[in-house]
Amino acid sequence: MTFTHTFDDHAWAVNTAAGWHRCLDVFDQIVNGHHVEWKENAVELREYYQTAFNEN
Structure with a gap:
């Protein structure tokens, strides 16, 4: 299974x-x-993903 979610506003990524x-x-x-x-x-x-996305 592959789940994909796309969005236009990066602010919603976390x-x-x-x-x-x-x-x-x-x-x-x-x-x-x-x-x-x-x-x-x-x-x-949310804290975890905020950190993970800022490191990329």
């Missing part, structure tokens, strides 16, 4: 990446038959 990360974590839980649990990690993920 939020978009964090959102996809959270959704794919839940997708993994569903595919593997686990109870769905949304982690409260949005702030942490």
